[in-house]
Amino acid sequence: MSPSSTTQPKRGRDAERTRAEILDVATREFADHGFDGARVDEIAARTRTTKRMIYYYFTSKEQLYREVLKQAYMKIRAAEQQLDIDHSDPKAAIRRLGELTFDHHESHPDFIRLVSIENIARAEHMAKFTSFSELNSPATAVIAKILEKGYADGVFTRTIDPIDLHMMISAFCVFRVANRYTFRTIFDRDLTDDALRERYRQMLGDMVVGYLTSS
Amino acid sequence: MSPSSTTQPKRGRDAERTRAEILDVATREFADHGFDGARVDEIAARTRTTKRMIYYYFTSKEQLYREVLKQAYMKIRAAEQQLDIDHSDPKAAIRRLGELTFDHHESHPDFIRLVSIENIARAEHMAKFTSFSELNSPATAVIAKILEKGYADGVFTRTIDPIDLHMMISAFCVFRVANRYTFRTIFDRDLTDDALRERYRQMLGDMVVGYLTSS
Amino acid sequence: MSPSSTTQPKRGRDAERTRAEILDVATREFADHGFDGARVDEIAARTRTTKRMIYYYFTSKEQLYREVLKQAYMKIRAAEQQLDIDHSDPKAAIRRLGELTFDHHESHPDFIRLVSIENIARAEHMAKFTSFSELNSPATAVIAKILEKGYADGVFTRTIDPIDLHMMISAFCVFRVANRYTFRTIFDRDLTDDALRERYRQMLGDMVVGYLTSS
Amino acid sequence: MSPSSTTQPKRGRDAERTRAEILDVATREFADHGFDGARVDEIAARTRTTKRMIYYYFTSKEQLYREVLKQAYMKIRAAEQQLDIDHSDPKAAIRRLGELTFDHHESHPDFIRLVSIENIARAEHMAKFTSFSELNSPATAVIAKILEKGYADGVFTRTIDPIDLHMMISAFCVFRVANRYTFRTIFDRDLTDDALRERYRQMLGDMVVGYLTSS
DNA sequence: TATGAATGAGCTTTCATTCAT
């Protein structure tokens, strides 16, 4: 319908594809080396376009990084939207949420690296985004519902703020992925070893349920 | 009073002091900006010596970083050696250990930043150290003893590996400090806010004791 | 006259020319001071471009040196291709070849200096070239032909390998140019003095012919 | 006898020994890397003394180099003094001189490298020596005598200046050693190969005798 | 005589960015 779509459809789509490709390659580069360690030249080299194009589309290294970060969060949040948990059994539900979070972090190490990188930068890049509401995790809403049911049913005896519980779960899941390198070096234990996954997955659930039901 | 104060020359001399000063300033610079973001010029500027001296003492930026990291770990471990916990009441003991860890991380944010930075680098700088045994946390030994007593007394009902429990505690304490910037941006909550400290401090103890006593 | 002369922009553009200019100036700098003694800054200063451009075109000081060396050899070889010698009289022919080599070395002292420099470096820079076959002197082929005719005619009575004869001639011509400074200092004789040129030119011919005809 | 020899004989001798050791190590370093390529640190590292001592004894890198060069020439000249040639047969005598020169150069590649290096520097370091007369090769005097006898006996028919003949011989011997690296790279022939030595040794004699006896 | 500590000056190289069409 749009005039451009009829006159130069290939170009238009290519532009979108090029942008996406740059973003994709940049995500890996930033996740691998941090903001300062990332090289615009390297990103360009791994793309079918040139360095000049990166500036053409993204203006600067910093803005490119911001777009990378934004997209990473958006993808994560989109995935979280899918959270479909049966609330009939609160214990099982909160355990299930923990597992989903656990699996999710494990399968998105680049995202976790970007978050670490952003924290090293004191989140000053994020601060330049226009909107944040869209980034707020839908997980907290799910947690809130589960807690509500749990308290109503009397199966949860200790009260906790949903955001705090989200933090507790995240801490466990993030640490395991984010700090695995130094942890392995010091304790000679690979927290992300396949053989240990199930152990930690269950430990998380036990920990959360233990917290909510004791006292 | 000291004889050296009268004989010491105008410049330099105390090589050990100069080295220590460089290390000190470098710790802040690396913690603030990461390895690639840190500037040797900046470190020099904040020291009474020159950039040349940094290379004289530390050979390269990377070796300086390694020394910074090593010293950071050694200081932390030295502090942990002080852990003096009364084991008579296992519940109270493990709670106390959690609090000490909690306080410790809170008061050493630079160390936590360095650890994050090192994990971004996949711990490859640490890997170049000669010895690691000295870095192994004494906390795990303390935990082991507490658990032993707890199981013997029958107050702890769920078994856990000491290293895993150390991980659980660390995850909570580290996340709160390391990820506070992105967390605040997204959830509008400063995890290190003074007003919230006691809440999280207690939450950690409840979480650990809850885990060990439930089931 | 050329259309490009009217449309060309103010700065740069002719990349090939810039490259050639850098190469030219670099040749002199390396020939004058050796690899380690040469200064990239100095090369830049004598060019219409900047130091940055040198790295843009040549990546590193070493690669620039390699290109300089390669080009020097190629120019020399191209000149040797012109060798047009009448083979009818073998004695005259080999004498003529000696003279051409003699003149050639005299008029290319920079090339001889570069060769000395490369030998100091044990030819390790040359070793990084891809192909050498192109550098093989065409002079040896010419020598081979002259020798063949000489032996067939019976005017040459001593056999010698063409490459060895090339070496004998080169040794004489190269030494006179390459070692003239120390020779002059010690023997107070400038081997490249104009007044002596003809004497040495003829001495070379006599030496070669003497070798081939005696015994 | 001297007072110092009785009061601190060890020190005195050590000083001389240290100087000699530095000179020895420096010779190799300069011969290996040229003047600019040589590293004072490296020389110090390979000595039992410190870098500071090098400056204590030799004032500067350049003066150290000059001493190295001077000593190298003096050793060579001292060896040449030994030249003991039977003059009864001029042909055999000049052939013998050539062989001695040939062997001499082959066994002192470092000297030849230093000479090349000095020529790269246009002999400006040598120019700063106080005396040169001592450096003048005694070989020319020997050559002069042999020539004299040869002309008197009528076995040599072509006249040549002794210094020029020395040059002719040196050119052959020096080139073979000095330019062997580039020569091997280009012609795939190692001029200093053991298997070829006798061939070139004889070629030199034939060349010289051929020159002196032809025409 | 001997020396450990210090250093100014300058080197090669890198990097994000913009010019000019």
Add this chain to the structure above:
DNA sequence: AATGAATGAAAGCTCATTCAT
């Protein structure tokens, strides 16, 4: 919309040398 060529500024690092006793 797209791009090859160019670049200012600064980074990490090196080197011969001297200070201060």
